[in-house]
Amino acid sequence: MQLGATLLCALLALVSLISHVAGNTKSQEKLLAEAQKAPNGILELDESTYDRLLAAPRDFSVTVLYTALHPRYRCAACNLFKEPYEQVALGWQKKKSTKRHVFAKVEADRAMEVLKRNKFTHVPVIYNFPAAPSSIADEPSEYDVSRQGFSADDFADVISEFLQVPVTPKKPLVTKATLIQLFLGGAVILATAFVVPRIDFRNSTRAVMMLISLGLIFTFTSGYMWNRIRNPPFMMAKPNGDAEIFSEGFQSQNGVESPILIALYAGIAVSALVLNNVAPYIRSGPLQLLVVLAGVAGLLLGFSYLMEIFRRKNPIYPFHLFI
Numbered sequence: 352m353q354l355g356a357t358l359l360c361a362l363l364a365l366v367s368l369i370s371h372v373a374g375n376t377k378s379q380e381k382l383l384a385e386a387q388k389a390p391n392g393i394l395e396l397d398e399s400t401y402d403r404l405l406a407a408p409r410d411f412s413v414t415v416l417y418t419a420l421h422p423r424y425r426c427a428a429c430n431l432f433k434e435p436y437e438q439v440a441l442g443w444q445k446k447k448s449t450k451r452h453v454f455a456k457v458e459a460d461r462a463m464e465v466l467k468r469n470k471f472t473h474v475p476v477i478y479n480f481p482a483a484p485s486s487i488a489d490e491p492s493e494y495d496v497s498r499q500g501f502s503a504d505d506f507a508d509v510i511s512e513f514l515q516v517p518v519t520p521k522k523p524l525v526t527k528a529t530l531i532q533l534f535l536g537g538a539v540i541l542a543t544a545f546v547v548p549r550i551d552f553r554n555s556t557r558a559v560m561m562l563i564s565l566g567l568i569f570t571f572t573s574g575y576m577w578n579r580i581r582n583p584p585f586m587m588a589k590p591n592g593d594a595e596i597f598s599e600g601f602q603s604q605n606g607v608e609s610p611i612l613i614a615l616y617a618g619i620a621v622s623a624l625v626l627n628n629v630a631p632y633i634r635s636g637p638l639q640l641l642v643v644l645a646g647v648a649g650l651l652l653g654f655s656y657l658m659e660i661f662r663r664k665n666p667i668y669p670f671h672l673f674i
Contacts (some may be wrong), residue, residue, distance in 0.1 A: 373454045381651045391441060392440035393455065396462060407524070408484055409483050411451035412479070414478070415477070421460050432501055436456075438503040438518050444523040446516075448516055477494035504544060507520050516571065570613060574604050574612065583603070585607055586605050596611070612658075619649070622647075625646040625649075655672040658674070
């Protein structure tokens, strides 16, 4: 009698476990179908769907982005990584691979409890959860954006290694960077077409060499070679998730610092050249005054911001101007 009761309890427990697993599987299949239909390839999760999606056992892997995109959180790093994450997710969605994988996102506005439960001190955080064939799931691996990069290509390389399947980001044909490059390229072409016919090359070698020399000086004093040798991250994330453009300390830097410094040096040099070589030869009084004011403003503001950068890099730097 006692043996029969024991067997009955064991059978009921087994049936309960099977029904629970079947329920999880059915719910997870619905979530997978939603992810496949998502226009950006990303499944938006709340507290309930987060737990259901990651419940073990499951025969698919999951990449989860924990982020805070609402303006009140002021998370610049979250916004920086939004498009790269979507591009990789779309690349995976378009690939139609037989391997089952889901890209998901946990937004602070919808699932703050999930972020608290994981004890995150900053966002964005990206976890790659491997498939869990048994009821005990393996620990996820983390993609560190501040160390491994904000670009879609960097993230796609890590995802490809994780899935053992090559993943190519689905990038738009025309991006903001492309538009800026086209605009700058067009401006250079127009300027060249306007200036070159008016240059007397027999007497302008000195000016051309001066411009080339200044360009090289600005490039190499901005830390460009340091970046090429050390290959630092383009930008770091602060503990609160904001983007850190300038790294602390005068013996380290981020990749973004070099173009900023080149632009500052060039702006200061152009302002000085305008004041010295252009303004004195303008015959119109009002126009000359306007050019002088613009040159002085560019010179003072450029030096002010440059000194502020030096103070950020080295707090004991003693000089500042306006800022």
